[in-house]
Amino acid sequence: MAESKTTDPAATEAGEEKDWTATKAFFDSLKTNQPRPPKPQYAVTIAVSSRSLFNMVAEGKIYKEDGVEKYVAYQQEHDNEPLMPGVAFPLVEALMNVNAGLRRLYPDSDELFDIVLMTNNHAQVGVRLINSINHYDLTIERFCMTGGESPIGYLKAYMTNLYLSKDGEQVIEAIEEGIAAATTFASGDVENQLSDTQLKVAFDGDAVLFSESAIIVKQHSLDTFFEHETEFENKPRAQGPVKCFLEALGMLQRKFYAKNERMTCPIRTYLVTSRSAASSGVRVLKTLRSWGLEIDEALFLAGAPKGPLLQKIQPHIFFDDQMFHIEGAKELGTIAAHVPYGIGQKYHKGIFTEQPAKDTT
Amino acid sequence: MDSMVRNPDVKQRDAAQAVVVAVSSDAIFTPEVEQVHGATEPLRKGDAFSFMKAIQVVNERLLTLNSDETLLFDVILLSNDSEEKHSRIIASAKHYGLDIGRFCFCNKEDSIESLQSNNVKLFLSTDTNDVCKALQKGVPAALLYHQTDPHHQTEDQLKVVFSGDVIGSSEEMLHGLREQGFTETQLQGFKTAKGSVKEFAILMGEMRRRFGLEGSPLCTGLMTAWSSRDVCASALKTLRGWGLLVDEAFCLAGAPRSPILNLVRPHIICLDGLYHMEGFTAMS
Numbered sequence: 001m002a003e004s005k006t007t008d009p010a011a012t013e014a015g016e017e018k019d020w021t022a023t024k025a026f027f028d029s030l031k032t033n034q035p036r037p038p039k040p041q042y043a044v045t046i047a048v049s050s051r052s053l054f055n056m057v058a059e060g061k062i063y064k065e066d067g068v069e070k071y072v073a074y075q076q077e078h079d080n081e082p083l084m085p086g087v088a089f090p091l092v093e094a095l096m097n098v099n100a101g102l103r104r105l106y107p108d109s110d111e112l113f114d115i116v117l118m119t120n121n122h123a124q125v126g127v128r129l130i131n132s133i134n135h136y137d138l139t140i141e142r143f144c145m146t147g148g149e150s151p152i153g154y155l156k157a158y159m160t161n162l163y164l165s166k167d168g169e170q171v172i173e174a175i176e177e178g179i180a181a182a183t184t185f186a187s188g189d190v191e192n193q194l195s196d197t198q199l200k201v202a203f204d205g206d207a208v209l210f211s212e213s214a215i216i217v218k219q220h221s222l223d224t225f226f227e228h229e230t231e232f233e234n235k236p237r238a239q240g241p242v243k244c245f246l247e248a249l250g251m252l253q254r255k256f257y258a259k260n261e262r263m264t265c266p267i268r269t270y271l272v273t274s275r276s277a278a279s280s281g282v283r284v285l286k287t288l289r290s291w292g293l294e295i296d297e298a299l300f301l302a303g304a305p306k307g308p309l310l311q312k313i314q315p316h317i318f319f320d321d322q323m324f325h326i327e328g329a330k331e332l333g334t335i336a337a338h339v340p341y342g343i344g345q346k347y348h349k350g351i352f353t354e355q356p357a358k359d360t361t
Numbered sequence: 362m363d364s365m366v367r368n369p370d371v372k373q374r375d376a377a378q379a380v381v382v383a384v385s386s387d388a389i390f391t392p393e394v395e396q397v398h399g400a401t402e403p404l405r406k407g408d409a410f411s412f413m414k415a416i417q418v419v420n421e422r423l424l425t426l427n428s429d430e431t432l433l434f435d436v437i438l439l440s441n442d443s444e445e446k447h448s449r450i451i452a453s454a455k456h457y458g459l460d461i462g463r464f465c466f467c468n469k470e471d472s473i474e475s476l477q478s479n480n481v482k483l484f485l486s487t488d489t490n491d492v493c494k495a496l497q498k499g500v501p502a503a504l505l506y507h508q509t510d511p512h513h514q515t516e517d518q519l520k521v522v523f524s525g526d527v528i529g530s531s532e533e534m535l536h537g538l539r540e541q542g543f544t545e546t547q548l549q550g551f552k553t554a555k556g557s558v559k560e561f562a563i564l565m566g567e568m569r570r571r572f573g574l575e576g577s578p579l580c581t582g583l584m585t586a587w588s589s590r591d592v593c594a595s596a597l598k599t600l601r602g603w604g605l606l607v608d609e610a611f612c613l614a615g616a617p618r619s620p621i622l623n624l625v626r627p628h629i630i631c632l633d634g635l636y637h638m639e640g641f642t643a644m645s
Contacts (some may be wrong), residue, residue, distance in 0.1 A: 016617045022526075022587035023615030029537035034589065037614045068574050122574065123583065123597060123610035130594040141590050142616060147582075147608035148575065157620035 035103060037141040040159040042110035044248040046095060047118040047155055049165035050129055052184040053092065054083035068122070068148075075125040082135035083128065087184045087335055088164050089136075091316040094199035096139050098252065098266045105259045111252065116158050117143035118151045118165075155179050162245045164317075164337060172340050180242045182319055182337035187330050193314065198266050200315040201249060203295075204306075205273035205284060207321035207341045209240045241341045242319050243291070250293050270313055271295045274325075276302035307332040363467035363475040366447075370455055371462055376480060378431035380564050382416075383465070383476055384409050385486045386440035386450055388505050403456040404449065408487050409505050410457075412628040414516035415578075417460045422578045423571060432568055436461045437479060441469045476500045483561050485629060492632060497550055501557035503631040506622065520627045521565055522582040523607070527551045527633035528558065529596030530588060554633050559603055561631060566605030574608075582609035582625060586618055 020039065027036035037043075050056060063071035095113040102112050117129065117140050126145045133140050144154045152173045155163055163174045163181040174181035194200075203209050249267055256265040275284070277300035288295055299309060307328040310318055318329050321339045329336040367373060390404035416434040423430045438461050440450055447466055454461050467475050476484050477500060484495050484502040495502035506522075527535070535548060569579050583600060585593040593612040600607055611621060622630075 016619070019586050019613075019618060020615050025538065025541035025543075026534075026588050029534070029541050030589070031537075040616045072574060123607045124601070126610050127594060127597055127601075130590055130597075133590065134594075141612065141614040143590065143593075143610070143612045144621075145610045147580070149609075153624045154621065157624055158616060 035099075035139070037139075038110035038112040038114050040114065043112055043114035043159075044245075044252065045114045045116055045158060045160045045162075046092075047116045047158060047160040047163045048088045048092065049151075049167065049170075050117060050119040050121050050125075051166045052086055052088040052164050053117065054086045054089070054129070054132055056083060056086070072122050072124050075128050079128050080131055081128070082132040085136070087166075087186050088317075090194050090335065091164075091199075092138060092140075093196070094194070094316045097196065098199050099139065101261075101266050102252065102255060105261070106255060109255075111255065113252075114142065115140045116160065117145075118154060118158070118160070118163065119144070120146045120148055120151050122147045152177060161248055162242070168338070168340060171338075175241050175339075175341055180245045182242065182317075182339045184317075184335070184337045185326055185330055187333050187335050194316055195314065198268055200268050200270065200313060201246075202270040202272050202310060202313055202315040202318040203242060203246060204318075204320035204322070204325065204339075205271055205275065205280075207240055208319045208339045209243045209246060209271070210284075210287065211240045211341070239291075240339075242339055243293075246293055246295070247291070253294070268296045269294075270315065271298040272301070272306055272309060272313075272318070273299070274301050274303055274306070276300050278302075307334070310334040310336075363465050363471060365479075366451065366464040366466070368451070368454065368461050368463060371460055373462055374433050374435035375431050376435060379433050379435035380483070380568070381435045381437060381479065381481050383437045383439045383479070383481045383484045384413070384505075385484075385488075385491070386438050386442060388485060388487045389413060389438060389459070389461075390450065390453055398445070401449065401452070403453040406457070408507055409485065411514040411516045412485070412505060412519070413459050413461075415519035415628055418517055419519050419568070419578045420460060423568070426571060430571075432564070432571075434460075437463045437465050437481065439465050439467070439472060439475065439484070441467065441472065473498050473500060482564060489632075493550075496554045496557055496632065499553060499557065501561050503561070503629045506627050506630050514626055514628065518578050518580055520580045520582065520625070521629050521631065522584055522609075522625060522627035523558065523562060523596075523600065523605075523631045524633045525583045525585040525593055525596030525600075526588045527555055528599050529585060529592035529594070531595070534588075534592070551633060558631050558633065562600055562603045562605045566600070566603060569605065577608075580609070581605060581607045582611070582627065583607045584611045584613065584618075584621075584625070584630075586613050587615055589614060 024036060027034065051060070059071065059075060062074050092115055095115060099112045102109065123145045142158065144151060144158060146154065150170065152170060155174055156177065156179070160179055163171065163179055164184050165171055166184055168183045171181040171183045246269060249269055253265055253267050256262065281300055285298065301309065305328050306325050310329050311332040311334060316335065318334050318336045319339050320326055320336060321341055323338060326336040326338050387407065388409035389407050391407040416436070420433045423433055438450065438454065442450065451464060465475055465479070473495060476495065482501060484500055485505050486492050486502070487505045487507055489504060492502040492504050535551060539548060565581055569577065569581055572579060583593070583596055585596060590612050593610065597607065597610060609625070611625065613621065
């Protein structure tokens, strides 16, 4: 994954093996049952920003109104006050639950979720962040606090498979670097009751899992789109930015199936698309199959709003490329993340805009 | 015995108040493969070059804030080279306009003694063995990070990273490591290194405080390579207790460190005695 940029790869590898040996030794020597973090090259690494993991709205206000020095000082003064959970918090807990299952079935495997805190916050704010992580007993052993610099470069270095942040611009940067990423939005006042035994992830199809067809709908007409779909029925769709994450979920699901735990598998995936099964169903399902992906439920809404259906599913996260659907999901209590990819993002309620969507709270 | 030569082109610092840093000449100027007798052209820039330029920026900014500032970097170039090379080293330093206060010429065996007798707050080398040896003798030392692409290393800001695995580990944790195969010598080495690091960290903390959070010519960081987040948090608090509020923090917990260090781009890494873990070959 990440390339090692030294002139002596053998020495680097030897050095890295020593680091790994030291890590194992360290965690083995701990009196607590704290599990050792997985080897990054085998893990499914989810990087979360501090503002998506924790609710830092009040602190954000201080930053905006009083500047960075006052903000950092405030955080230091409140070091020992745990922050309230943020929008990605339930997802992180669900990921931890899946890990518990995987560790039980495969005690020596590094194919686990690895949650990394990736923030451009100052390291002194970090003390409060770590204290908060401790308070909720979250399994987050790796972090990167860049003290103001963009954390995007580090995503590759930490071998990130999915990046979640409230900052739309950083999410776009990540996607441009080839890393699956989405902008998280708070679910508003109404909150769904989420399962604590099963991780549920819902995906929109276009510009999230698939890519080029969305462009055709927006720039031409629906008729052209239908023609295109029929003509290319047997040709797999091009990959969207979050497709790799679905792939990683499928890989972990199969580990449960291999141990006869299909019925109680703690991961469930959903495709929630505006398309109609009649016009697109075949191509969508064939594409998924050709990619070796299984999706547990494929729901074709034929234009009906996604909100009510998502409210029933209650996913820990729902990925969509259109703010219209993100807002619809939010209104009915679903945690939604915007994937700013392709032409869909440039339109909002039919009007062409260029600003990246952002949760400014 | 060493011979100490003052650099007439550089204003001498108050060595008692300054942060005296000794840098190996092989780090500042690339050692020549072939010794050409009577050569006079300036020596080629070495790995420590961008570090030298960066501390110059820090010193200039400190003096801008306070023209009577005494907490400045004071560099001694430490050379084990033959006598015929001495004048060439001095001339090269002048050629590049390097802020080197004194040149110390001595034998390799006498190096440690020279460092000890000159109130050196930090000895810098690109050689991990030299750094570890110095640390073991109680001389504070740090590694000049070998940046494979020198153009990527900034000369506008000095970046100092502290290794936190030992600083942040409690006595109990270090004791636990004994059962994992670490030798007594290694564990003693950690204790000594921790003491040396403390002094330098206090100085860096003081210097860092002269500047605001943003736009500082000095950037400090903490990195833990193999221990848990709690150790990293503990290291953060320990450094804070010593007066150093680091800007950046990285907890790797076993993740490969080269890709990350290549992005952090530190000039120097203050080791805790475990960087290359020579003793680990016995375990793995």
